[in-house]
Structures are given as structure tokens and as C-alpha cells.
Amino acid sequence: MSLLIYAESENGKLKKMAYEVASYASSIASNMNAEVTAVTINAEDVESLGQYGVGKVLNVKNESLKAFNEESYVDVISKAANEVNAEIIVLSQSANAKYLAPALSVELEAGYASNVVALPETENGFQVKRNVFTNKAFGMADITTDKKIIGLSNNAFGLHENSKTPEVVDFSPEIKGSGIEVKSVDKNTDKVSIADAEVVVSAGRGLKGPENWGMIEELADVLGAATACSKPVSDMGWRPHGEHVGQTGKPVASNLYIAIGISGAIQHLAGINASKTKVVINTDEEAPFFKAADYGIVGDAFEVVPQLIEKLKEFKAANA
Amino acid sequence: MKILVCISHVPDTTSKINFTDNDTAFDKNGVQFVINPNDEFGLTRAMWFKEKQGASVDIVTVGEKDVEPTMRKCLAIGAEKAIRVDAKPVDAFQVAKEIADVAKNGEYDLIIAGRESIDYNGGMVPGMLARLIGAHFINTCVSLEIEGDAATAVREIDGGKETLSCKLPLVIGGQKGLVEEKDLRIPNMRGIMMARKKPLDVKQPVTEVTKVEFKSFSKPAPKGDVKLVDAENIDELINLLHNEAKAI
Numbered sequence: 077m078s079l080l081i082y083a084e085s086e087n088g089k090l091k092k093m094a095y096e097v098a099s100y101a102s103s104i105a106s107n108m109n110a111e112v113t114a115v116t117i118n119a120e121d122v123e124s125l126g127q128y129g130v131g132k133v134l135n136v137k138n139e140s141l142k143a144f145n146e147e148s149y150v151d152v153i154s155k156a157a158n159e160v161n162a163e164i165i166v167l168s169q170s171a172n173a174k175y176l177a178p179a180l181s182v183e184l185e186a187g188y189a190s191n192v193v194a195l196p197e198t199e200n201g202f203q204v205k206r207n208v209f210t211n212k213a214f215g216m217a218d219i220t221t222d223k224k225i226i227g228l229s230n231n232a233f234g235l236h237e238n239s240k241t242p243e244v245v246d247f248s249p250e251i252k253g254s255g256i257e258v259k260s261v262d263k264n265t266d267k268v269s270i271a272d273a274e275v276v277v278s279a280g281r282g283l284k285g286p287e288n289w290g291m292i293e294e295l296a297d298v299l300g301a302a303t304a305c306s307k308p309v310s311d312m313g314w315r316p317h318g319e320h321v322g323q324t325g326k327p328v329a330s331n332l333y334i335a336i337g338i339s340g341a342i343q344h345l346a347g348i349n350a351s352k353t354k355v356v357i358n359t360d361e362e363a364p365f366f367k368a369a370d371y372g373i374v375g376d377a378f379e380v381v382p383q384l385i386e387k388l389k390e391f392k393a394a395n396a
Numbered sequence: 397m398k399i400l401v402c403i404s405h406v407p408d409t410t411s412k413i414n415f416t417d418n419d420t421a422f423d424k425n426g427v428q429f430v431i432n433p434n435d436e437f438g439l440t441r442a443m444w445f446k447e448k449q450g451a452s453v454d455i456v457t458v459g460e461k462d463v464e465p466t467m468r469k470c471l472a473i474g475a476e477k478a479i480r481v482d483a484k485p486v487d488a489f490q491v492a493k494e495i496a497d498v499a500k501n502g503e504y505d506l507i508i509a510g511r512e513s514i515d516y517n518g519g520m521v522p523g524m525l526a527r528l529i530g531a532h533f534i535n536t537c538v539s540l541e542i543e544g545d546a547a548t549a550v551r552e553i554d555g556g557k558e559t560l561s562c563k564l565p566l567v568i569g570g571q572k573g574l575v576e577e578k579d580l581r582i583p584n585m586r587g588i589m590m591a592r593k594k595p596l597d598v599k600q601p602v603t604e605v606t607k608v609e610f611k612s613f614s615k616p617a618p619k620g621d622v623k624l625v626d627a628e629n630i631d632e633l634i635n636l637l638h639n640e641a642k643a644i
């Protein structure tokens with residue numbers, strides 16, 4: 077038995093998700109007496125994957141793979157899967173992984189389940205629990221093919237150490253050219269993205285206008301958080317579309333989600349429910365968000381948020 | 397240019413989700429069905445190509461007869477022809493295979509699907525479809541322009557955007573941004589009348605192969621009550637987040 081993970085990196089640095097995917101795969105492997113191999117593309121410090129149970133790394137270094145490209149990356153990962161005869165392939169649910177996995181499943185003739193939140197149950201087939209109906213429910217999906225691809229939801233499994241010293245081998249398959257050309261990448265590198273964030277600070281129509289987002293950004297800064305917003309806020313152009321979270325926007329599965337001036341409509345909650353701890357700040361104690369949150373403050377954002385920023389700064393200073 | 401828009405028929409976003417048959421099937425009782433929101437953006441973008449660039453626009457849905465009202469709605473919005481593959485969707489691969497067959501027979505240049513459906517929301521069909529027909533694929537697509545046989549698209553990535561170009565044929569996984577919310581089309585009376593006369597072809601499925609099957613469903617455990625903290629006592633919130641929730 078052999079498992080392969082795609083360990084994603086950005087600018088050479090392995091992402092937290094890569095370690096989470098490694099933890100998940102090695103947890104499957106330890107029940108099956110199998111080995112976990114990771115394929116990395118232009119990543120540094122790949123030995124660190126050993127800490128989470130990876131036994132072998134197929135280390136790809138190739139200038140032409142510097143920018144992400146679906147066609148070339150699928151080519152590399154499927155060749156890596158064939159190299160180690162992988163029966164189970166695990167990826168994260170980052171934007172890029174979601175882009176790659178369906179094509180990989182066709183390439184490898186593997187069944188693919190996305191948005192998986194738990195380890196497989198193997199008493200009766202190979203069933204994985206996944207989010208369905210945008211987090212309103214779970215489904216047990218039985219993958220019936222010999223090869224299986226699992227898309228692990230971010231933050232669903234967490235990090236679990238299982239220290240190994242991995243064998244690192246250079247892997248340089250021949251790569252087919254891609255018909256898709258990346259013209260430009262416009263990425264805000266000094267901001268945390270919603271997908272990567274441990275903490276997300278989100279604000280809604282209760283903030284009254286785009287000019288009031290300064291305190292939201294400051295709060296996010298203090299917490300090292302990503303900023304997000306409700307759908308009307310992006311529809312009105314107060315914030316960029318990329319910040320829209322919810323059922324029809326981005327899903328959020330952070331450790332902490334702070335909702336400020338957001339009523340908590342069913343479509344909003346659906347998309348953020350997978351977050352572990354939810355905090356709401358709203359003037360209206362009847363706002364539906366209070367039913368979905370763990371902690372709440374009934375109060376005016378314009379008074380509460382500045383205080384929260386100050387107190388958090390003090391807390392950070394004291395706990396630094 | 398021939399465009400095919402993939403339409404998935406899904407419960408309205410306000411629907412309460414329940415299951416029946418011993419939690420093995422979605423309970424459609426009392427549920428209103430709509431065009432999948434991501435597909436609605438794609439369909440409206442297709443209308444723009446039709447009106448501005450003379451493209452033809454067909455739609456396809458893999459589903460049983462109950463999906464037809466949703467398909468008629470798409471015809472009322474302006475699609476010319478609807479194709480229903482008469483099969484109960486079981487998994488993404490099967491759906492992708494069926495659409496691939498329609499796509500090959502119809503020789504479409506551009507296939508617009510949604511980033512994900514909001515029911516089983518796998519985000520799996522469009523990428524599989526592209527591979528099956530040997531077309532390029534651009535996911536989380538928020539802007540699309542076509543000149544001749546060249547496409548320029550913007551894709552949303554984690555924390556930003558990326559501009560890509562490629563030749564047709566192309567499959568996209570589209571979403572909001574392809575058009576703005578305010579520009580979404582709603583069927584008018586004339587459109588609804590015309591839709592009645594437009595073709596809605598029913599096609600037999602070509603495959604029975606599935607790779608992933610849902611065995612059962614469940615709902616998240618009910619949540620405990622919210623802990624309210626006084627607006628004057630922010631220290632208490634920080635204490636709870638730090639010591640109880642271990643979130644900061």
C-alpha cells in the first residue's frame with residue numbers, strides 16, 4: 077500500500093495545509109502498514125514533512141513550474157502517483173488543489189471525494205465523511221475505485237506529529253507543455269488569504285460604508301487574520317469580491333471567525349459554519365447570528381471594535 | 397462560437413436540509429429548486445456572448461424529469477436549446493461523462509459550468525469534463541473574454557487573482573464576477589412565452605459507471621447556547637477566547 081500527498085508550497089515555503097494533509101495521510105497509513113510519499117514542487121525544507129509522518133519525498137525542482145499551472149502540475153502529480161503506485165492520493169482544498177484534483181482523478185482513473193472532514197471508515201467499503209449542502213449537512217461517500225483521491229477540508233484534521241526521517245529523492249519527470257499561459261498574477265503578499273488564515277475577521281452591512289473598514293483591517297492586523305465580508309458588502313463594491321464568504325462565496329474553516337455587523341442569514345452561516353469558534357458583535361440581540369455563535373457581544377461595532385483592538389494589543393504585549 | 401452552459405438544479409439557498417429513507421436520500425419535500433447560483437452567472441455571461449458576439453447558447457442538465465422547470469427558466473432567460481440527459485446524477489464522474497458526450501456531439505467551443513454546485517458541492521464536474529474532452533480548463537473564473545479562438549480569463553486564487561490565456565475549446569468553472577449580481581437576468585413574460593416553443597431534447601445516458609456513492613447523510617450536532625459577554629467587559633471575551641476556546 078502506498079499513499080501520495082501533494083504538499084503545496086508558496087514561494088518555496090511549505091504551507092500549513094501540506095503538514096495537515098501529511099498528518100491525515102500518515103494516520104491512514106499507520107492503520108494500513110503503508111508508506112506516505114509527498115510530492116513537492118519547488119519547495120524548500122521538505123525534510124520537515126517527516127515530522128508529520130512522511131517517509132519519502134519526491135522533490136521536484138523545475139523553473140518552468142514556478143508559476144502554478146493546472147496542466148503541468150497535473151502531469152507532475154500523476155507521474156508521481158504512478159512512480160510510487162499510489163492507491164490513495166490526498167490533497168488539500170486550497171484553490172489550486174481544487175483546481176487540480178478533478179483532472180487528476182480522470183488521469184489516474186481514480187474516484188475523487190472533495191471537502192472531506194474525517195478519516196476513512198473501511199469496515200464497509202471505503203467511506204469518507206464530506207461536507208454537502210454547503211456545510212448544512214454531511215454525507216458518507218463510498219469511493220469504489222481501486223485508486224482514490226481525497227480532498228481534505230482545511231483545518232478539518234489538524235496537525236499530528238509522527239516523526240520520521242524522510243528519504244528525499246530528486247524527481248524530474250518529463251513535463252508536457254501547457255496550453256494555458258499565465259499572463260500575470262496579482263496577489264497581495266502581505267495579507268493573509270482567507271483559505272490560509274487561522275483567524276478571519278468579517279464585517280457586514282452593519283458597518284454602514286466602506287470608509288469604516290479601517291478598524292476591521294486594524295483588528296485583522298492585530299490578530300494576524302484575513303479580512304472577509306458578507307455578500308451585500310461585496311455586491312455594493314464596498315469590498316472586493318474575493319472577500320465575499322458564505323454559501324455562494326468562499327467557504328471559511330478557520331479556528332476563529334469574528335462577525336461584525338453581520339445578521340447571520342442562512343446563506344452566510346452555511347459558508348462559515350465549519351469554523352471552530354465563532355464570535356458575533358451586533359447591536360441587535362435578535363440577530364440570527366447569535367444562535368450560531370459561541371460568543372457574542374450585543375453592542376455597537378463602532379464602540380466595541382476599537383476597544384477590542386486596544387485590549388488585544390495589551391493581551392498580545394503581555395503574552396508575547 | 398457555440399457555447400454550452402451546464403446547469404445544475406439545486407435547492408434554493410434558504411432551504412432547510414433534511415433527509416429521508418433512513419437518512420440515505422435528500423428530502424425534496426417542500427423544497428424550492430433553482431438554477432445553481434454559480435451557473436446563473438455563467439448563463440448570463442453566455443447571453444452577453446450571444447448578444448454581442450453572435451454566439452449560440454445551449455444548456456445541458458443531467459437529471460430526471462423534475463429538473464425541466466429549471467431548464468425552461470434558462471430557455472426563458474435566452475438559451476436557444478436545452479438538452480436533458482435522462483439519468484439520476486449519482487456522482488461527479490458519471491455527470492461529467494454524460495456532459496462530455498453531449499459536448500463532443502455538439503462540437504461546442506466553450507463550455508461554461510459553475511465552480512461548484514450548492515447541493516453536493518463537489519466542485520468536481522467541470523475539471524473532469526475538461527479532461528474527458530481534452531479541452532483546457534480554468535476554474536474559479538471571474539472574468540472571461542473571447543476573441544476568435546483565443547480566450548483570456550481571470551481566475552481567483554487564494555489571496556488574489558491570476559490572468560490566463562489559452563485557445564478554445566475551453567471549459568470554465570465560473571462564479572460571481574463573470575457578471576455582477578445586479579446584471580443577472582430574470583425571465584420576463586416574453587421570454588417565458590418563447591421558452592415554451594424552444595426545444596428541450598431528452599437524451600439517453602451513455603454510461604452507468606460511478607466511482608463514488610453516497611451511503612448516508614447526517615446533520616451537524618446542534619450547537620450549545622451562545623455565551624454573551626457585556627460590551628463593557630472586553631477583557632472577559634479575550635479571557636474566554638484565550639483560556640476556554642484556545643482560539644487566540
Ligand SMILES: Cc1cc2nc3c(=O)[nH]c(=O)nc-3n(C[C@H](O)[C@H](O)[C@H](O)COP(=O)(O)OP(=O)(O)OC[C@H]3O[C@@H](n4cnc5c(N)ncnc54)[C@H](O)[C@@H]3O)c2cc1C
Pocket residue numbers: 279280281282283305306307308309320321322323324325336337338339340341342343344347357358359360363375376377378409433
Ligand atoms: C441566492 C443567495 C445567495 C446568498 N449567498 C450569500 C453568501 O454567500 N454570503 C452572504 O453573506 N450572504 C449571502 N446572501 C445574502 C444573505 O441572504 C443576506 O442578505 C446577507 O448575508 C446579509 O448581509 P449582512 O448581514 O451584512 O447585512 P444585514 O442583513 O443588513 O445585516 C446587518 C447587521 O448589522 C447589524 N448592525 C447594524 N448596525 C450595527 C452596528 N453599528 N454595530 C453592530 N452591528 C450593527 C444589524 O443589526 C444587522 O444584523 C445570499 C442571498 C441569496 C438570495
Ligand SMILES: Nc1ncnc2c1ncn2[C@@H]1O[C@H](COP(=O)(O)O)[C@@H](O)[C@H]1O
Pocket residue numbers: 402403404405432434435456457458459485488491508509510511512513514516517518519520521522
Ligand atoms: N447534473 C448536472 N447537470 C449539468 N451540469 C451539472 C450537473 N451537476 C453539476 N453540473 C455542473 O458542474 C458544476 C459544478 O458542480 P459540482 O461538481 O457538482 O460541484 C455546476 O455548477 C454545473 O455547472
